[in-house]
Amino acid sequence: MKFITILLVLIVGGYFFVTEKYNHEQSAQSTNDSTMVSPDSTFETSRDTVPTPPRAGEKIAPGMAVVIVKVDSIKYRDDKITTLIGRVQEVIGYGPATPNIVTGETLRFDVLGYIEANPKHLQTIKTGRLMKALISEVRRIDGLDSLDDWSKWKLKKVMK
Secondary structure (H helix, E strand, C coil): CHHHHHHHHHHHHHHHHHHHHHHHHHHHHHHHHCCCCCCCCCCCCCCCCCCCCCECHHHCCCCEEEEEEEEEEEEEECCEEEEEEEEEEEEEEECCCCCCCCCCCEEEEECHHHHHHCHHHHHHCCCCCEEEEEEEECCCCCCCCCCCCCCCEEEEEEEC
């Protein structure tokens, strides 16, 4: 029984080793096959019309982004800041699986939880100010994403 278990582990391990090596060789070959060489020395590759900042990988958590936002307006409820509406001035980086954010886009940010946990940052959030912020995407499971009082983004941290 021990012999069969060891043999099975070796076969499965060998299979994964061979398929991984094959997949690596295939991806390297497809990369080389797709390289274009132009006989025209003035040829330039086309660029996207909307530049996308590089994904930050492990430095920014999944579903999050670091942006610079100009605060356009602030919404209050019971004398507490609940929502910030701001225009994205710059996208510094994304975490994996974060939807694209377009520079110049106006977004709504839920800030109530952050302000309650960090009251010292209340002075940072003023209309007309620029702020660098770590934000996270908020997903609704009830499908009511289009409600006027709902924010797709949540302020996680005001950065320096």
